[in-house]
Amino acid sequence: MPLSAEQINEELSVLLPEPDADTHSTVLGAGSDDLEAGRIYLETLVAGGWMVPEWPSEHGGRDASPAEAALITEALGRYQTADLYPYGVGLNLVGPVLLARGTTAQQHRWLRPIADGSEVWCQMFSEPDAGSDLANAGMRAERDGDEWVLNGSKVWTSRGTYSTWGMCVARTDTALPKHRGLTMFAVDMSSPGIEVRPLEQMNGDQHFTEVFVSDVRVSDENRLGELGDGWGITVETLAHERATIGGRAFGGGDDSDVGLPSWLEAWRGSGHLVDPVARQEAMRAYVLHRVNQLTTMRASHLARGGAPGPEGSGSKLRSVGAFKARAYLGKNLAGAAGMLVGSPGHLGFMTAPSMSIRGGTDEVQRNIVGERVLGLPREPSVDRDLPYSDLKRSR
Numbered sequence: 011m012p013l014s015a016e017q018i019n020e021e022l023s024v025l026l027p028e029p030d031a032d033t034h035s036t037v038l039g040a041g042s043d044d045l046e047a048g049r050i051y052l053e054t055l056v057a058g059g060w061m062v063p064e065w066p067s068e069h070g071g072r073d074a075s076p077a078e079a080a081l082i083t084e085a086l087g088r089y090q091t092a093d094l095y096p097y098g099v100g101l102n103l104v105g106p107v108l109l110a111r112g113t114t115a116q117q118h119r120w121l122r123p124i125a126d127g128s129e130v131w132c133q134m135f136s137e138p139d140a141g142s143d144l145a146n147a148g149m150r151a152e153r154d155g156d157e158w159v160l161n162g163s164k165v166w167t168s169r170g171t172y173s174t175w176g177m178c179v180a181r182t183d184t185a186l187p188k189h190r191g192l193t194m195f196a197v198d199m200s201s202p203g204i205e206v207r208p209l210e211q212m213n214g215d216q217h218f219t220e221v222f223v224s225d226v227r228v229s230d231e232n233r234l235g236e237l238g239d240g241w242g243i244t245v246e247t248l249a250h251e252r253a254t255i256g257g258r259a260f261g262g263g264d265d266s267d268v269g270l271p272s273w274l275e276a277w278r279g280s281g282h283l284v285d286p287v288a289r290q291e292a293m294r295a296y297v298l299h300r301v302n303q304l305t306t307m308r309a310s311h312l313a314r315g316g317a318p319g320p321e322g323s324g325s326k327l328r329s330v331g332a333f334k335a336r337a338y339l340g341k342n343l344a345g346a347a348g349m350l351v352g353s354p355g356h357l358g359f360m361t362a363p364s365m366s367i368r369g370g371t372d373e374v375q376r377n378i379v380g381e382r383v384l385g386l387p388r389e390p391s392v393d394r395d396l397p398y399s400d401l402k403r404s405r
């Protein structure tokens with residue numbers, strides 16, 4: 011019997027404190043990387059399956075229907091939350107992929123530690139020669155009995171400094187065209203041969219990394235999906251990522267049109283909106299915010315609780331546009347005081363450019379919307395059907 015909104019609220023009120031106005035959930039990674047607070051939060055919620063309500067109860071969920079899960083997610087937003095950024099890849103990308111594609115043993119091994127925060131995952135997709143053109147990934151995986159031996163390097167790996175597992179796409183067959191010779195693996199980040207080098211971002215984040223992989227042995231039991239399914243799983247994972255970036259954490263998906271968002275209220279409270287030009291700009295940012303909310307609701311309705319599709323690219327574009335408009339205007343409104351590091355909104359301002367890149371660039375999202383939503387002709391591709399080993403590469 012599904013719980014009503016009142017019952018959900020009652021149960022959560024026993025577990026979680028009331029929200030503190032200064033603390034917000036973030037998936038930016040711009041902030042604390044406070045693993046401990048997130049772990050305690052997830053550990054508190056896992057017994058009732060509240061964090062991942064649609065997952066099976068044996069794996070840390072509560073077998074909720076999409077409608078009940080939406081009520082729970084909405085209710086959670088009313089309580090104090092931790093920064094769940096460190097846990098985002100596990101909860102939002104790997105978890106759904108394991109539920110759809112994992113073996114029973116893999117689901118038992120990995121889902122619960124994702125749900126209770128005891129294991130953190132990172133996404134090892136991008137390489138120096140494979141970003142937007144991810145199908146060009148060159149990390150090699152060669153079979154050796156019941157194991158695979160991985161060699162190569164990944165870059166822009168967020169959370170690399172503290173992850174337990176990496177979801178890693180590697181090339182298992184160079185004779186096939188680039189999209190077909192890839193396979194997905196779960197790599198134990200403590201394996202001999204893994205070297206993680208931090209790359210500091212301009213917003214101060216320290217968890218961003220380059221990962222060098224030398225003769226790293228991965229059991230075939232840790233292969234995710236079938237041999238050669240790596241591209242399909244990559245696309246599925248990226249769709250989950252875009253839906254997450256386009257989702258509630260960035261102000262999308264909330265159909266509430268009552269009252270002003272807190273950032274607009276803060277600008278008004280600081281007297282910034284007395285100026286008519288500032289007011290006009292603020293309304294522009296607010297309209298983008300509302301359009302983002304509505305686009306995200308539409309995209310999640312289209313997905314109807316199933317795997318997200320290309321419509322997630324539209325909501326990612328909207329959220330990034332709304333986020334950047336807010337961050338840049340906030341900086342302008344702050345005037346000279348905004349030049350100080352640590353001034354209100356500074357972290358968002360320094361993070362904003364990366365929003366158009368992570369999870370696939372704005373240009374790539376527009377290509378996806380054009381080709382897969384609007385049905386426009388595909389971008390020309392000269393190497394789609396050639397064996398990977400015959401492709402021209404920069405090195």
Ligand SMILES: Cc1cc2nc3c(=O)[nH]c(=O)nc-3n(C[C@H](O)[C@H](O)[C@H](O)COP(=O)(O)OP(=O)(O)OC[C@H]3O[C@@H](n4cnc5c(N)ncnc54)[C@H](O)[C@@H]3O)c2cc1C
Nearest residue numbers: 133134135136141142166167168364367368369370371373
């Ligand atoms: C903050 C942050 C976190 C990230 N975290 C991760 C992570 O955890 N794991 C991971 O694997 N990766 C991660 N990435 C990498 C990210 O996915 C890539 O940076 C992104 O896909 C772009 O790839 P690239 O940097 O190689 O740029 P390129 O692909 O070289 O693109 C350069 C420019 O060319 C444009 N371009 C390329 N192809 C086309 C095309 N076909 N049509 C039009 N324009 C095009 C791009 O839009 C861009 O402007 C992260 C990136 C950032 C900034």
